Amino acid sequence: MIPPDLDTRTRQFGREVFARLDRQGLVMFTRSWLEDKLMGLGMHDPALKVQLFRFVDTLPYLKEPREVSRHLREYLGEASDQLPWWARWGTKLIPAGGFFGRILAWQARSNAQRMARKFIAGSNVTEAVDAVHAMRTRRLAFTIDLLGEATITEVEADHVQKQYLDLLHGLTSEVNAWPEEPSIDRDDRAPIPRVNVSVKLSALFSQFDPIDPAGTTRAVCRRLRPILTLAKRTGAFVNFDMEQHSFKDVTLHIFKEILTEPEFRDWPHVGIAIQAYLKDTEADLHALLDWAKNTRKCPVWVRLVKGAYWDYETVIAAQNGWPVPVFTQKWQSDANFEALTDFLLANVDWLLPAFGSHNIRSIAHAMATAERLKVPSRRFEFQMLYGMADPVKEAIQSLGYRVRIYTPYGQLLPGMAYLVRRLLENSSNDSFLRQGFAEGFSEEVLLMNPSSHAAVALSGEHEPPVNPSANGSPKPQRANAPRSGFQNEPLADFSVEANRTAMKAALTAVRAELGSTYPIIIDNRPYGVGKTLKSVNPSRSAELIGEVGAATVDAANAAVASALKAFDGWRDTSVADRAAFLRRVADRFRSRRFELAAWIVLETGKPWRESDADVAEAIDFCVYYAAEMEKLGTPQHRDVAGEDNRYFYEPRGVAVVISPWNFPLAILTGMATAALVAGNTVILKPAEQSGVIGAKLMSCLIEAGLPPGVANFLPGDGDEIGPTLVQHPDVALIAFTGSLKVALIINAQAAVVPPGQQFVKKVIAEMGGKNAIIVDADADLDEAVKGVVDSAFGYGGQKCSAGSRAIVLDGIYDQFLARLVEATKSLTVCAAEEPGCSLGPVIDGESRDRILKFIETGKREARLAHHTDLGALAEQGFFVGPTIFSDVPENASIAQDEIFGPVLSVIRAKDLDDALRIANGTRYALTGGCYSRSPVHLEQVKRRFRVGNLYINRKCTGALVDRQPFGGFKLSGIGSKAGGPDYLLQFLLPRTVTENQMRRGFAPETGVGE
């Protein structure tokens, strides 16, 4: 609670600032056509604003005037419902090409450039020096920020480091020679560095990932250390910017680690940005204070900001089902900013504050608090962004405070993302600048104590409007998107330390259990066969994971007999009880979450995140199919007078579930629980390579109360027991996921009706894919390269959804390929249990040899663009270095056959039609993707790229139950999508019962069935 006198003084300061500035024409709501449209029209129309900003973002990629016109027309066309009549009319007049087209393109570009220049000080060091010199004449200090593309390759990370070193060299020699300007070159005690640079740590390591704080810290520090050494030597200041929430802890960790090193420990000219919109910032500041005071024993600066990623944080949290890390009401961020201001000013001896805000209330509060605590006005400083709120800067400076300008410089292309962020921020409904200078809110309202919003909200008088999106972009959950009621199990957030610790502990615990033997289980009892299959860790092939009973034909027959015996009872168990059983299985998975993930890591060489996702998906299948079966379990009535008609489902009988090793828990669970909840009894046949995880599933089923015989665990060699199971006259259904070859054999064998079999078997098969991602000429390369790398090399390309073909349009082909190769080189190939692993081993020696053979074929068919050399890893486990072939002919075998390994074919396409033809030109139709920023192209792709799961502007793997039901057609699958509304129907037989209710001319009322 702010004391009344402090609040009064805050308002006085605020009014003083207002008195010194002209609120007319402030900020950037000015002249030019594009800006007027963006800021004026767009500001009141979020959908249109999004379209206009998307256009600006794409603009630098558009080389031809024709392309500029086309994109403008397409973007405005998409928002045409929201456009006023004159703008709709104007859209039609946008010239496609010719002289007027060229003029339009030139105008659009130069307007965007001019707009960017408002926020970006220059495109090279010389221009940046000119800009800071101009600011200096206005007695404004600076901090320079280097704009850049996302760092997705190690070459780019090296380049960023070099740019910082060059910048420090270039700036310090120049700036330190300028005459002193005491108002900005000194604080109240001594000179302070004139040169001040801001660094984003994620730019210094391409694999920056909070899942691996130690590896990330090592790699970042390696590049950061020379920058800090040079800064210290040349008397410059370095500030660490803060990025998204998931990076916060590792950023703080690096800050503390490196600044405790002997070389930097007594160096006071360093700082870090801290975001007040985060709920956990107060605790972070306390920890930072403790560290500065008691460990480092030397002060650091803290740049207090509200935070620039509000929309991102809320969307990511909603998408993943994670807690929202930011406050969701603007006043809460403002109030927290004030509370943290108080904390900083109270601890100014250790945490020197720089207040980064354009909000006059926030600024005035800092002034009033400093005055109250008697902190000299030059001991701290205010910071603002280049190109924003210039009169506010001057007003504050004229009151005797030091103002530092955050000054980005860099090329226009990477700068556009920064520009769009600034435009979004400025035009957001809640923005102080917009409210103060475009909407003309009164000074009293603008200077209101943020906590008074809380008081109003608590009294229930007036709930401050919850702004769905600070920047006015569409909310992730749209009003018109019906929800199924199903919620995906949230993935573990490995930026959270507790989750990393739990995973490490689980790996240790599981390691202690390696080497055990897991029997076949029939009737819930071990069934001894004597023979076993050995399962080894693909990351370390000498490490035995366990031995699993290897079923014989006799065991297979015993399993079928047991399942058949249990069938009647399970069929007649109520749907509610069967669904409850699945939910109990889900609970078992939840309670053994990290343990199961650890088994997956060790037995199948899957990295942490993907192993955890495997368990989460298994949980999803249980919960989703339970709910779906409850829907199907209610009979449908079509009664008429005197006649009751009941339509209902019953199970088919004994189901054999044959699953692959690549989703060892999820797919086995998905197929088995679908069969079980539908009332079938099941034989679980896991892949030979993942039998231990199959045994873990079986133990979860038993723990959840599985009646004997309802599911039997039958690991073994597919060649030995497969035909017995598939051809058995008592087996009604086979659910299979695996290769096309085996699926076709199963399908053929199942089609034969042996003597004694009184039905035709049902086969559900999910097979392979040769999935393509189209990269359009206007694609965002940061996103496209990363998306293709993730799709192609995630889990070593061993997913049927993996993207194994990149079909790239001519205009962007060379640029894309160069970055793709560098990004692939930058991947960390290592054992899957290492948290920083981007690419682990392939499943076994046979698989490795087959993939290597394909690579040899590829060398004959195309150009080898990259193949990562494995060094000693090659001996340690079943590793294959990620491999890229370029200029691959569309009909080459590496472009047509499923390789199931880390091999990517890059194919050149003339235009979108060509790309679509190539993309559709295989016998598979499973997943596909497209990166494009052309709304019209995307519409065409959605219509014409004929695959089961199509992903636009994201990777083509990682389907979620219910959100993206998964499965394909052509030779990719027989049956309907797993995790979708039609899946269970395949495990059921529909029946109709008609009862004549008429007896001697008398009938009860209709519709009385249950």
Ligand SMILES: Cc1cc2nc3c(=O)[nH]c(=O)nc-3n(C[C@H](O)[C@H](O)[C@H](O)COP(=O)(O)OP(=O)(O)OC[C@H]3O[C@@H](n4cnc5c(N)ncnc54)[C@H](O)[C@@H]3O)c2cc1C
């Ligand atoms: C010098 C400088 C350096 C900066 N460095 C960083 C940095 O390293 N990292 C970083 O993230 N940002 C940084 N920023 C950006 C800064 O976070 C934004 O400029 C700031 O959010 C704008 O705040 P304001 O006080 O000027 O404006 P205001 O208009 O008072 O505040 C806007 C802010 O409020 C928050 N907000 C909006 N809607 C809501 C809502 N519904 N619920 C809760 N909160 C909401 C958002 O954070 C939004 O940005 C920096 C800014 C400056 C001036």
